[in-house]
Every structure is written in C-alpha cells, then in structure tokens.
C-alpha cells in the first residue's frame with residue numbers, strides 16, 4: 004500500500020484529515036493531520052460508518068428495561084375500597100337469597116361480621132374483601148385515580164389560592 008501523502012510503501016495505511024482532505028497515509032504522515040480511524044485496507048468505509056451505540060446509551064437502555072415492571076405497578080395505583088361497599092355486599096347477598104348467616108358460612112366468617120360490613124360499622128380488610136368479592140361475584144375495590152376527585156365538593160379542599168387558580172385554569176384547558 005502506498006501512502007497518498009509521501010508515496011512510501013507501508014503495510015498499513017491510516018485515514019487522515021490533512022487540512023480538510025481525506026488521505027490514506029502512513030503512520031509518519033498521519034502525525035501531520037487529524038487521524039480519523041485506523042484503516043486496515045485502503046478502501047475501508049470506516050469514515051462514513053455509523054457510530055456504534057455509546058456505553059452510556061446502552062446503560063440507560065438496560066436501566067429502562069429493568070425499571071419497566073415496577074413502573075407498571077406504580078401506574079396501576081393503589082386499589083381502594085369503594086364508598087358503598089356495604090350496599091354492594093347487601094344487594095348482592097339479597098339478590099342471591101342469602102341471609103347474613105348464609106353468606107357468613109359461605110366465606111367462613113361470623114354473621115355479625117357480615118352485618119357490620121353491610122352497616123359500615125366495620126371496615127373489611129383486604130382478605131375479607133377478596134372473600135366477599137369472590138363469593139358474591141362483585142367488585143368492592145376501585146383503582147385509585149388521583150385525576151378525578153370523588154366528589155366536586157372535595158375538589159378545592161386543602162388547596163391554596165394559587166392551586167385553586169391553577170385548577171380553574173386547567174379546567175378551561
């Protein structure tokens with residue numbers, strides 16, 4: 004291979020930018036210009052080749068993949084007991100012709116527990132909610148949704164005046 008700069012015969016040429024001109028040079032001539040990329044053959048398209056993905060970029064991609072499952076759970080939000088859980092239990096039970104005792108027996112709870120849940124005197128825990136949902140084929144939980152206030156009356160509760168103006172502005176769109 005011949006150096007395009009000095010014409011010397013060398014085993015290996017180096018692609019260089021010498022004053023704006025791309026040349027395949029020997030190692031000695033390369034010192035005079037900006038070495039672009041090591042070239043094993045004179046016609047290597049190394050100069051135009053796409054850059055491989057950087058180390059940082061790869062690391063970020065890996066981190067994104069690792070975080071995805073947790074992010075999905077966070078987006079689902081906490082499930083909350085519906086406000087009318089007692090009503091839902093009572094209606095579903097009555098529509099099946101069950102007494103509180105029947106329902107209690109079906110889910111292995113005392114009759115008084117059913118009565119307390121239906122009269123809202125007891126807040127059923129997650130385990131009891133699941134049993135009631137399964138037995139009565141109803142849903143007692145709702146996904147926490149922070150974008151929609153449960154009732155309009157609560158919307159401005161606890162808001163500062165600035166928040167309220169922002170809230171009103173957001174409603175205008």
Ligand SMILES: [Zn+2]
Nearest residue numbers: 006009029032
């Ligand atoms: Zn040379």
